[in-house]
Amino acid sequence: NAGVTQTPKFRVLKTGQSMTLLCAQDMNHEYMYWYRQDPGMGLRLIHYSVGEGTTAKGEVPDGYNVSRLKKQNFLLGLESAAPSQTSVYFCASRGRPSSYNEQFFGPGTRLTVL
């Protein structure tokens, strides 16, 4: 049981390039999330999904797109990367609403945009 995995772990892009970050979970969770973490700040929600085929905007969605074609995968896309998108990106998932609503996090992807 690998939990939540993220690909790649590190990436360097040039301004204007595009890329996709992949998140996969093997816990059959309904909900999946993408966060970014910047120095001196807590994690901020970019987009999330409450089930296969659904997506919704979070706190800081501009410049990102997402897709949830399969229940176990949640993709985060940057169409035209900007230096302001240099950050560490975390994916998380959780099961159907429960008494604790715990989110399980992946190991993160460090993205640098030059």
Added chain:
Amino acid sequence: AQTVTQSQPEMSVQEAETVTLSCTYDTSESDYYLFWYKQPPSRQMILVIRQEAYKQQNATENRFSVNFQKAAKSFSLKISDSQLGDAAMYFCAYRSADFGNEKLTFGTGTRLTIIP
């Protein structure tokens, strides 16, 4: 909008001693969840402890316990018998209990150093 404040950017404690990390939050809601997450140098976010707002009893997980003061909107984390492996960033987080509200609001974190 809910906010979470961690006023201690850094804390240090001697190994085997006890340390308390502070967290306050602002909300107009009556039902919500509170969490403490640990982020070691590996970057992996690990849930330490959780509390449901409607529960009066403070949560405890082995050496970790919370002091939840709902009226004061305070949610502090106490680590007893501190160990070297406890060194990490600790984040307090808030989540509404409203169905459909998926936002998990994090504080800015407290870096905990354990002194051997």
